[in-house]
Amino acid sequence: MVTAGVRPVVVVTGASGGVGRGIAIACGAAGWSVWVAARRSVEGRRVAEEVTAAGGSGNFVACDVGDGGSVASALALVVEQEGQLTGVVHNATSGRSPHPVVAADVPMGALRDHVVVSVRGAYFLAQHAHPHLVASRGSLVLLTSEAGFQGTRRLAPYAAVKAAVRGLARSWAREWGPDGVRVNCVAPLADSPALAEAMAADPTMAERVLGRHPMGRLGDPVDDVGPVVRFLLSDEARYVTGATVMVDGGNAPIT
Amino acid sequence: MIETPWVVGTRPARPLAEGLGTGLHELPPVVLDSEWSRAPVIEEWQEGERAAPAVDRAVVAVWPEVREPCSVVDLDLAGWTARLETDFALWFAALAATGARCAPGGRVVAVVDRPEGKDSAGWALESASADAVEVMVRSLAQVHQDRGVGLHVVTTSARLSGAPPAALAEVVGAVALLLSAGAGVATAVIRAGSGW
Numbered sequence: 001m002v003t004a005g006v007r008p009v010v011v012v013t014g015a016s017g018g019v020g021r022g023i024a025i026a027c028g029a030a031g032w033s034v035w036v037a038a039r040r041s042v043e044g045r046r047v048a049e050e051v052t053a054a055g056g057s058g059n060f061v062a063c064d065v066g067d068g069g070s071v072a073s074a075l076a077l078v079v080e081q082e083g084q085l086t087g088v089v090h091n092a093t094s095g096r097s098p099h100p101v102v103a104a105d106v107p108m109g110a111l112r113d114h115v116v117v118s119v120r121g122a123y124f125l126a127q128h129a130h131p132h133l134v135a136s137r138g139s140l141v142l143l144t145s146e147a148g149f150q151g152t153r154r155l156a157p158y159a160a161v162k163a164a165v166r167g168l169a170r171s172w173a174r175e176w177g178p179d180g181v182r183v184n185c186v187a188p189l190a191d192s193p194a195l196a197e198a199m200a201a202d203p204t205m206a207e208r209v210l211g212r213h214p215m216g217r218l219g220d221p222v223d224d225v226g227p228v229v230r231f232l233l234s235d236e237a238r239y240v241t242g243a244t245v246m247v248d249g250g251n252a253p254i255t
Numbered sequence: 256m257i258e259t260p261w262v263v264g265t266r267p268a269r270p271l272a273e274g275l276g277t278g279l280h281e282l283p284p285v286v287l288d289s290e291w292s293r294a295p296v297i298e299e300w301q302e303g304e305r306a307a308p309a310v311d312r313a314v315v316a317v318w319p320e321v322r323e324p325c326s327v328v329d330l331d332l333a334g335w336t337a338r339l340e341t342d343f344a345l346w347f348a349a350l351a352a353t354g355a356r357c358a359p360g361g362r363v364v365a366v367v368d369r370p371e372g373k374d375s376a377g378w379a380l381e382s383a384s385a386d387a388v389e390v391m392v393r394s395l396a397q398v399h400q401d402r403g404v405g406l407h408v409v410t411t412s413a414r415l416s417g418a419p420p421a422a423l424a425e426v427v428g429a430v431a432l433l434l435s436a437g438a439g440v441a442t443a444v445i446r447a448g449s450g451w
Binding site for chain 1: 291294295297298301305326327328330332335336339340343344347348350351352354355370372373375376377378379380381382383384385386387389390391392393394395396397398
């Protein structure tokens with residue numbers, strides 16, 4: 001497991017912006033080594049610099065989570081450079097996630113895109129990270145959403161893939177527990193470019209999301225969401241596995 | 256007394272249809288590859304559903320042949336797409352099409368395999384499918400609630416755990432219960448046939 005005195009080495013997918021960026025910077029603030037795994041190199045390198053500025057060691061690695069070869073290469077590079085891998089966070093989602101759709105009209109190509117990034121991406125990461133996480137007794141965190149519990153009228157493919165990753169995490173926690181590897185989910189509600197785009201596309205969404213929100217605000221990716229993910233990656237969460245932690249300011253009525 | 260439901264699903268769901276006193280309307284027997292190159296077959300089926308007459312009561316059951324538990328670490332991409340992504344695509348298409356086809360005031364029940372939580376090691380893909388189906392149904396219930404259409408889910412571990420045939424009768428009973436649920440029940444999830 002990740003122990004005091006050993007600097008954790010984590011990979012965060014989809015970390016070139018939004019929630020992934022927040023997770024990366026929060027881990028950096030604890031002095032960790034953070035690999036920003038993303039397709040967009042300019043934005044990804046910029047976040048890596050922010051990680052370093054926050055007190056960690058930030059690096060960028062090109063990674064397309066829907067491509068098994070890309071995932072394998074990215075993780076191999078991290079292990080080659082660092083000598084270990086203690087945590088993986090799968091945050092990347094399809095660029096289509098914020099786009100409202102009518103479920104009956106979703107083309108198979110669009111559905112595939114959601115599945116490939118969120119679900120197949122989780123599979124590739126789990127498969128290629130598993131031996132390294134066993135060696136470090138590390139941790140895998142998958143990002144889900146309150147939509148992945150409750151469904152959503154106009155983002156049905158997004159909600160479905162976010163539900164699917166919860167199912168994967170629950171089973172993997174049981175499979176990998178004997179190896180000392182923990183698997184958890186985090187369901188954030190955060191101020192991100194993706195949520196802003198979804199709200200712009202659906203004018204009723206802001207009222208639905210914030211109208212009855214107990215805290216009346218969206219979470220901050222760096223200060224509100226990142227530390228929770230960091231906790232789950234750390235030794236302090238050594239007895240937490242198979243869980244989904246809601247980081248939504250109490251918005252979803254799920255306990 | 257409920258009317259005979261329209262049952263749509265994959266071939267292994269035939270006993271469920273028979274238990275409900277009707278026949279099975281088969282989904283196309285598709286196995287997707289990594290590119291989903293056969294997805295147009297599913298889209299053709301969806302197109303046909305758009306032109307089909309409305310149904311009052313419907314059951315959706317994308318039941319694969321029962322598989323052995325497996326570790327994702329040992330599963331190649333072809334196995335992954337066949338086992339998870341094919342089911343996911345068929346479930347999404349079938350539920351969306353059937354929800355749209357359901358008449359105002361009608362009912363749709365999805366029946367999905369769900370491993371018992373404590374026995375779910377090796378059944379990650381089935382766990383993922385079950386969670387996805389439940390949320391697909393919740394999304395569609397929100398879409399169709401204005402028309403008074405109820406969409407529900409029955410989950411069962413019976414097939415995965417090799418339960419005796421009597422377990423199927425419990426599943427059928429749960430489906431019948433939800434098909435007859437009142438209009439005020441927008442969406443409900445029942446676990447059935449899992450106590451064996």
